[in-house]
Amino acid sequence: MGRTSMTGIPRVLSIAGTDPTGGAGIQADLKSIAANGGYGMAVVTALVAQNTHGVRSVHVPPLDFLAEQLDAVSDDVEIDAVKIGMLADTGVIGVVEAWLERVQPPIVVLDPVMVATSGDRLLDANAEAALRQLLSRATLVTPNIPELAILVDEPRALTWADALAQAERLSERHGVAVVAKGGHLDGDAVPDAVVDASESDDDRIREVPGTRIVSTNTHGTGCSLSSALATLLPRVGDTAEALAQAKCWLAESIRHGADLHVGSGNGPVSHFAGLWARGGLEARPTAADLAASWWNDIADIRRDIDDSPFVRGLAAGDLDDGAFRWYLAQDAIYLRAYARVLAEASRLAPTAEEQAFWATSAAGSIEGELALHEGWLGTETVFDAEPSRVTTAYLDHLAASAFRGDYGVLIAALLPCFWLYHDAGLRLRDHAHDSHPYRSWLETYADPAFTISNERAIGFVANAAARASDADRSAMFTAFRASAAHERAFFDAPLTGDRDARL
Ligand SMILES: Nc1ncnc2c1ncn2[C@@H]1O[C@H](COP(=O)(O)OP(=O)(O)OP(=O)(O)O)[C@@H](O)[C@H]1O
Numbered sequence: 001m002g003r004t005s006m007t008g009i010p011r012v013l014s015i016a017g018t019d020p021t022g023g024a025g026i027q028a029d030l031k032s033i034a035a036n037g038g039y040g041m042a043v044v045t046a047l048v049a050q051n052t053h054g055v056r057s058v059h060v061p062p063l064d065f066l067a068e069q070l071d072a073v074s075d076d077v078e079i080d081a082v083k084i085g086m087l088a089d090t091g092v093i094g095v096v097e098a099w100l101e102r103v104q105p106p107i108v109v110l111d112p113v114m115v116a117t118s119g120d121r122l123l124d125a126n127a128e129a130a131l132r133q134l135l136s137r138a139t140l141v142t143p144n145i146p147e148l149a150i151l152v153d154e155p156r157a158l159t160w161a162d163a164l165a166q167a168e169r170l171s172e173r174h175g176v177a178v179v180a181k182g183g184h185l186d187g188d189a190v191p192d193a194v195v196d197a198s199e200s201d202d203d204r205i206r207e208v209p210g211t212r213i214v215s216t217n218t219h220g221t222g223c224s225l226s227s228a229l230a231t232l233l234p235r236v237g238d239t240a241e242a243l244a245q246a247k248c249w250l251a252e253s254i255r256h257g258a259d260l261h262v263g264s265g266n267g268p269v270s271h272f273a274g275l276w277a278r279g280g281l282e283a284r285p286t287a288a289d290l291a292a293s294w295w296n297d298i299a300d301i302r303r304d305i306d307d308s309p310f311v312r313g314l315a316a317g318d319l320d321d322g323a324f325r326w327y328l329a330q331d332a333i334y335l336r337a338y339a340r341v342l343a344e345a346s347r348l349a350p351t352a353e354e355q356a357f358w359a360t361s362a363a364g365s366i367e368g369e370l371a372l373h374e375g376w377l378g379t380e381t382v383f384d385a386e387p388s389r390v391t392t393a394y395l396d397h398l399a400a401s402a403f404r405g406d407y408g409v410l411i412a413a414l415l416p417c418f419w420l421y422h423d424a425g426l427r428l429r430d431h432a433h434d435s436h437p438y439r440s441w442l443e444t445y446a447d448p449a450f451t452i453s454n455e456r457a458i459g460f461v462a463n464a465a466a467r468a469s470d471a472d473r474s475a476m477f478t479a480f481r482a483s484a485a486h487e488r489a490f491f492d493a494p495l496t497g498d499r500d501a502r503l
């Protein structure tokens with residue numbers, strides 16, 4: 001099996017014709033490859049003017065140009081698998097064969113496209129012999145029942161057993177594994193099978209059962225199946241397992257084909273229906289983007305804090321001493337309760353690293369911060385103070401966030417106390433000259449250890465937000481912004497009526 005890219009994403013080249021309505025040919029191949037987790041590339045063999053009703057005309061570009069397209073890909077890109085579809089005529093087959101001979105791609109899935117569902121020829125009748133020759137270069141051939149009959153030069157199989165017997169003869173004759181497909185049989189069953197005459201008796205025919213879906217959206221199913229197989233084979237390895245996975249995906253895509261409302265004939269399948277249904281449309285912002293946008297979304301609050309008379313007074317050093325002491329007493333009350341909420345975040349944390357971080361922060365909040373404030377206030381004052389309305393409101397918000405039991409919401413609510421203090425601290429530090437009355441307090445929040453804690457807290461919150469659903473992420477932001485607003489009120493309180501207000 002071929003070596004897939006470092007990322008494990010198979011690089012798959014489709015060599016096929018076009019369908020401007022996007023349901024078959026190279027357009028369908030690229031969608032199938034992407035839908036099955038591969039990186040799709042495409043070399044055009046023939047330009048086909050067709051729609052869901054049929055083929056109008058075919059233009060085969062000069063063969064030199066086909067060779068140039070093929071070389072442009074293989075000279076640059078390591079190819080994990082090739083899917084070959086419409087080859088149009090003997091000249092095209094010759095160029096592709098020579099390229100295969102030279103490049104030796106590790107996996108080649110050959111869909112021997114001859115006649116479209118609409119009955120139009122996609123391969124010159126006199127090119128059938130050349131196509132037969134190409135079979136031995138393939139890892140897997142995926143003929144439908146009419147194509148299988150032409151390749152073994154027998155009448156068209158009327159039963160599944162006949163189709164399997166023909167597939168076995170084709171496999172034996174050309175030394176290639178064959179996928180026999182039941183799409184053209186009558187009845188409710190649509191079985192497919194991997195038929196490999198080189199395998200022992202038990203493994204010669206490995207069938208994948210299927211149920212017919214009543215739908216006219218079956219244009220391009222053969223193209224889609226073969227490119228899905230080319231994409232899955234490098235990763236899955238086993239052909240029958242790859243077929244089972246491809247068939248499961250294709251059934252889902254056929255089932256949703258009608259939702260597309262493309263054309264009034266045989267419509268396309270909906271290649272991404274399953275992905276879309278399972279959240280494939282949801283774009284996820286990165287943690288870094290989220291942190292930046294949350295910070296931006298509280299720019300108004302940050303501006304208000306910087307402009308508040310309290311912070312300006314702190315910076316200038318002319319803040320009323322009583323107001324400052326009252327603020328510190330409230331801060332001490334806040335920090336003791338904040339420590340309990342941090343401990344709750346530790347209890348809910350999904351990883352040991354986060355558990356330890358919030359527990360350490362809880363301890364730091366009690367020990368470090370209270371020690372500083374006790375130094376300023378004296379034990380008496382700290383423990384005698386009553387919480388103000390603003391302090392109570394902020395702590396109630398944190399307690400309510402903790403009570404939800406949602407880790408993401410809780411840590412989002414805890415974050416502004418880190419981030420806004422750190423941010424304000426960086427600017428206040430510049431004012432902390434030797435004779436500044438609040439110097440030691442100003443320096444606390446610009447401590448390098450606090451910078452590290454702040455960055456880790458931002459990282460944990462932003463990562464949780466990046467993993468969350470839209471609704472959960474929005475609840476996290478609401479809790480974050482509410483805490484930021486409480487921070488603003490906390491800075492305003494010492495110089496407003498709240499200082500004297502009683503609950
Ligand atoms: N109505 C259906 N319901 C379920 N699966 C189907 C249906 N029609 C085709 N398939 C599946 O689609 C794949 C292609 O089968 P089919 O025999 O139609 O090949 P094909 O004729 O080469 O396709 P195309 O329509 O592109 O020419 C197979 O896996 C087959 O089982």
Ligand SMILES: Cc1ncc(COP(=O)(O)O)c(N)n1
Pocket residue numbers: 016017018019024025026048050085086113115116117118122218219220221222223
């Ligand atoms: C370029 C191109 N390749 C293959 C098919 C076969 O698909 P279908 O048999 O579903 O029309 C097609 N119509 N066009």
